[in-house]
Amino acid sequence: MLIQVVLHLTVAACAPLLVRWWGRRAFWVLALPSLGTVVWALAQTPAVVDGRGPSEMIRWAPEIGLELGFRLDTLAWLMTLVVAGIGVLVLLYCADYFEDDEPDLGRFSAHLTAFAGAMVGLVTSDNLLLLYLFWELTTVLSYLLIGHVNQDEKSRSAATQALVVTTAGGLAMLCGLVILANAAGSYELSTILAHPPSGTVVSWAVFLILLGAISKSALVPIHFWLPGAMAAPTPVSAYLHAAAMVKAGIYLVARFAPGFAEAPPWRPTILILGALTMLVGGYRALRQHDLKLLLAFGTVSQLGFLMILVGAGTREAALAGVTMLVAHALFKSGLFLTVGSIDHATGTRDLRKLSGLRRSTPLLFWSAVLCGASMAGVPPLLGFVGKEAAYTSLLYADAAWGVPLFVVVMLGSILTFAYTARFLWGAFGTIPGKEPTSVHPLHPLAVAVPVTLAAASLVAAPLSGLGEPYLDGYVDLWPAGSHPAHLGLWHGLNLVLLLSLVTLALGAVLFAWRSRVAHLQQAMPEPPSAISAYRLFMRGLDRLSLEVTGGVQRGSLPLTLGLILLVLIVLPGGSILLGGSMPASVRAFDNPAQLGVAVLATVAAVAAVRSRRRMRGVILVGVTGYAAAVLFLVHGAPDLALTQTLVETLSLVVFVLVLRRLSGRFDENRDIRHRTIRVTLGVLTGAVVTGATVVAAGARTQLPASVGWPKTAYDYGGGGNIVNVALVDIRAWDTMGEISVVLVAATGVASLVYLSSERLSATRARVRDTRSRRGEQAADTTGGWLPEGDNAPRELRSLLLEIVTRVIFHAIMVWSLFLLFVGHNQPGGGFAAGIVAGLALTVRYLAGGAGELRAALPVMPGLLLGSGLFLSAGFGVVSMLAGGDVLQTWDYDLHLPLIGELHLVTSVFFDIGVYLVVIGLVLDILRSLGSGLDAQINRAHEEVNR
Amino acid sequence: MTVNLTLAALAGVLVGCGVVLLVSRSLVRALLGVLLMSNGVNVAFLVVSGDPGRAPLVTKETADTAVIGAGGISDPLPQAMVLTAIVITLAVTAFALALAHRSWQVSTSDIVTDDTEDTRIGDLAAKNDLADSDYGDLEDPYALSDEPDPEGGR
Structure with missing residues (x-):
């Protein structure tokens, strides 16, 4: 399963390139990992049914319980088929939905493919932390996909809203997962569910985990991000916000229900919020004009319905729940893709503008009718099968909440029928007296994919009875109730069938009376709006940050x-005064x-x-x-x-x-x-x-951290100067960070002085020029020790300085090298040696000016800085490739004839890197603040003289 | 551990003098303040790092027997940290001086003026003006619209 995830991510990484080469046809290739996952999951079916589904476990970070643990049990198998199957279809749909010149299509395709991989990982992972990782990965990718049209402020704010809400829930969930894992003593999902812990702490953990599920699956009162997320391109809505991501919350509840449905907070939270969500979503879907928003509120309603079923914690409800989950994924993505095609063909999704599409897009119409019928629970479609099972499971539940919930679900289903009818009529109906909306021809896949999904809803219904045993692995986690539910189109004439027919009839009445319903809805007081509360809260945060910033940052x-x-x-000083204990002994010096x-x-x-x-x-x-x-x-x-x-x-x-x-x-x-x-x-x-200082020094009770260092420095670091070994070996990461800071500062200096790239390239040209001249001088040995000194302005020359420089420059350089190589055992090392070399360069610059500095070291400082950092970091990589830890040191004793013993330590390369970076810094300073300012002064003089 | 009062006092003096320079508006003075402070902090490291001793240099013979603290070698760990700090200070000095020079080029002064953006935010806060907020509009965008559907409930 790791392979499937990695495959998705790899293909996603290549996606921008593929899109550049092949345009939108690249989606054909991008669908392959998902297709492979579907085929693989199907091939595993017999094993899964026997309860021998594959599992994988690769150690990752055992210290914190994070492992790459995956397993394919019945629920994971079903979810994998759903997310990967719908993924294939949506990716194929994209190949005919987008144009080749769609902006940022490469980035979009990468995100969508990666999302499919994250979803597969989410539903198959068997480790709580890994699950959380994939969970948040889907959140982030959803953020990027919703905000795809990033020039549009509305789309950006919708993306932020979804991100804020779902990560807040996700963080709560992480806390819950950690608490749960601590209580259970394991991060392995299957282990925890086999022996679920209980108690007050676990109840809190369960509640926190449910918060995550609620936010992800858009339950009341934080459902509002889902309609906002409709700013995303329609394939994204079809995949993320109908079939896959919002199902992650449903999956989580379904996953934990067998172990924790009896935990005190479980049923009150899930059932009440689920019921509210189902009604609120249906009620609001009745009044949307945008087809996509209508479907979005419909999805909210259906998510509430699914949550009730998978969260109820009985065998029958679970069976109905997973069936509805599949049915919903099929019909809702089909409907979303239909809307996408309508939008594409007509340029609008407003049902007040669309007219006559039934005749102009007949295939799309019939597929939408089938999907809609499945959503409304009309026989003979899969949605009907699921709803029959749901009715049975709630009506005959062996618990007091059964019948009230049944009433809610039936009311919700009546609303569902009504808004489905409104959708079909609004999208495809003919407005009297209005010209049929003009329709662009659609690409074949933009029709074929919705038709496929509709056909699946139709075919799956009669076969559902045969498919039921395949779900036993999941639903058998509960004991059978007194009134078992089964899948199928016909269970005989019974009360449930009667109630189903009543539901359809009442839904039809609601649709027929749509004007009256609309007026009634208008007359009703507007319910308190969750999104307004969210915005009020966020505005409060903005206000708080404004006041704090304005109060503290006065500029x-x-x-x-x-x-x-x-x-x-106040703080450390106050605590010293109040509680600081004076040291036991002091001395003056x-x-x-x-x-x-x-x-x-x-x-x-x-x-x-x-x-x-x-x-x-x-x-x-x-x-x-x-x-x-x-x-x-x-x-x-x-x-x-x-x-x-x-x-x-x-x-x-x-x-x-x-x-x-x-x-x-x-x-x-x-x-x-x-x-x-x-x-x-x-x-x-x-x-x-x-x-x-006094209190801290006196408060010390422990031995220094460096107690063992003399021995380790010598035995492992291979050096006698412990400070140097600390810099290049024991604490080499620190040093690496430090030379990076030096590099950044040097770059900053240069950029503040040169300001424009022209001046920088002029300097670079002069350096190159000097280098070639130096080559000629070396060839005919006329260079001398201060080769460019004669070019310095006469009034700036100092005979004494020139002679001293000639005498000491090379001596200083030799000393610097000596310090560098001896530094491992004696005082010295890369830093000191680098500054010594820098001082030698300074002397050359002072004696002969900018030209002399170039002659002394005819390279740009960037070369030294870059190669120095490269050498130090490269040493870390090499020692890692050689099988050791990053930045590990090796030392060799070479026995050379005549010379004797030569002690070689690999970390000297690290120190040479440090040395080069420091020289680079000094060269950069001299060239920017020295020659750079010289040039500016000269220019100023010339202007004055002119 | 015996605490060296002279060095502790010196650390305070250097940091204190550094602070006086730091909170001035001249960039160069502030930089001098930073340098004084970093010298002071480095001296404070000497105090808290333990008793003085011989230089932390060992040979094959002494590596196994060397002890850290009084009578032995000085603690090498704080020294490595201070050494890092010294070199970073050099880089910071160069950068701050380049900044001061740039400031001089632009305004023939190294005085740091008040930040206009901060002043603007201060003014907004004083006026309770939330114009910058993305959440100025509290309306529910999906509210049931007042306009009735045209043509028979549409």
Whole structure:
């Protein structure tokens, strides 16, 4: 069954391509997975009847109980035949319904095919979480399909409405499923149903699960999304909103009924809501002018009917329920597709405009009559068989609710007959004095598919008696009642047949008196409307979000930040004051040097706050950074000290590069009141941070998480520098995320400076140019060490800097490589090495300008960033392909003659990736904030001179 | 665990000074504030990460016997985190400076002005104006229409 699902999804993934190649004819191919599923399910019939239906179980995530568990029992077999069978017909219908130039047809076809697969998975899955997964998959696909015409605001809002309502129910259901699984001790559906748990908690779980079913199957009071969903193309309505998705709720109730129908919330919820739904849907269907809406409210009514039957929890009602389920799928999809064809042929679905279609589309008319007759419960059609069984099961039920429900169902069936007659008369009848509506010729499949469905309704009825034993596997889950129901067209002259005839007669009267009924309906007070309540609720949410946003987000950055900081001060600060316990022991410092450095850093920080000059502020902040580096060193963290020092230096360079374009002083008003607030905020935040640091450090009771690291780092990570092993192995995922952030930031810098793709391509052209020139220079060895230095403007050149650069550039690069490769065992590693290399490039840039930078590294930064991330991520994939975990490390000791032992660790490739990303970042900074700004400055100068 | 008060106090001072700079309207000042704060937080990491020790470097001989904490090596895990933070800060610095430069290009100032969209939403909230809501219309679109069906109940 997994194969069937995967096949659907695979074909769905290819669907856009197929549609591009073959246009709408691609639907012929897209129907194949569903067809295959039908054939497969039919082939399994003997096994299913014997109770030996196939089952599959593939471990997926056993820790949370999520397994790929499927099984084909009688109910699943029946549902599979229905959803896949109707799926084949609807997909074929699409091949003649759409035009080749229908917008977004590729996307639509993919969604519809994937939906068929999700439905098959839903009805066959034997794992609660898997079931939920498919359940929500159908919800999301339904959202996409309803909103297919996404330029239309109405269609979008209908899609959102369906999504909001059904996912809300779905979430409730998920809670219910989890509670149920906990109570039962298993997520396996068949296990739970074999030994259903009970108790208060289980009752709640059952209620929550029913909420999911109610929302999916559009029961009152949340039925309104279904008429809204008619914004979807008609094949979607026929499939999702008649035959398949709305049946998911029915299926769920049918599935759980054998185990949980006796749970306290079950019958009150299902039977009352089902009864209400059947009546409300029928009542409203009587007054719709849009044929599709008429059918939609009819579907609501029928879903209520089905819910009563499958939820009643008796053998007879279940038999009637599954029969009606099949009958409804056949006639309702047939009717929807008929409406689709009418819409296609005439351009309207309004029954006030349609006239004379009985003569112009006779085949469609007769198939609609058959489908309609089945819906209205007229013999000799399958709908009649189902309704006879339903009447029997309710009228003779061994329970007090039997007769009242029978009355409801009979009233509902009278309404059903009346709105069916109205549908047929409205769609195909002739309006006196009105010209027959002009009809475009229909493609063959647009007629053939409804006719097939109508024929199935007709043929299945006399055969239903023969088919009954095939359903035993499901209905035998209950004991037989005192008055058994059977399928068939003729059970002799009895009370039920009489009541059926009365139903038809009263329905006919209701139709004949349609004017009077209409006036009566108008005179009746409008019932409270569920959709208005929904909209009121959603508007309330909008209102709430508006008030909260308007109250909190005033648009002022300092105010927003201040609000966040205030939360920090009040909540953690308050809890420190109220409940923070002071540490058992404190000390002033570990080392007197800490005190000196701390004083220095404090002075620098306060001075930085008071500084009015930009550059002074930058340097003072830099002092605190270097101070932090010293503190790292004293603490025993040489890697941090090294990296911090290097980053601090590079930051200074970056600041200088940008601040040369800005004014020398901070231009800000010096409002005393604001300053007081800011300083108060700062003091309080600082106090909270100190307090939190002390309390947190003192509250520690556990050993560090890294207790075993020295050994694992050496034995598994293959390195002696534990911090580096942590970065490239133990916590490599973190590092991967981090270099992605670096890449994003670098890209952001470039995009903020270059702004237009022309400037970027100009830069790229210059880089390419330099690269080819470098090639020639290398060939005739005339390049020298500062090959482009002579091209720099004379006034910008510094002899001292040029000579120093010539001397130290290559030494720094060698040191950077040394740091990179030694980093696994000694302080260093990809980050530090990358920044060192970046500083070497910075020196080249400062000495020789933009041209020299290009000569030093004639590539675009994107190449380094991209290949670096590729190398790191690729290493993860390679180690996975090699059979290990993602980012697992291997090390090899090579015994080389003469050289001795060479220790190779695979994670060095990961570190090289980090190295390249960091160099890419620096190159990007130098090229954007350095040469990019140089060019802007030059342009500004030229404009001034001109 | 013994808590180092000097470092804890320094962390508070750096973060506090950083906050004063952060809540100003100049982008560059705010960036300097972020840098001060991140230095402060990194120092706070030193305090909570446990006792100082030797550098977390081991060899084949010491790998099995190395202990973390007083008398042994310093805890390597927080160091890996801080190292990551330092490099991210560099990337953030570059990005914020590019932003400041862009702001300067556009308005010869790095002052952050109030967000107009936020102001607009604030005004809407003050006026209780729900014009932006998709649910302004509470009407039931499928209500039974008042107009009677033409031609005999249609």
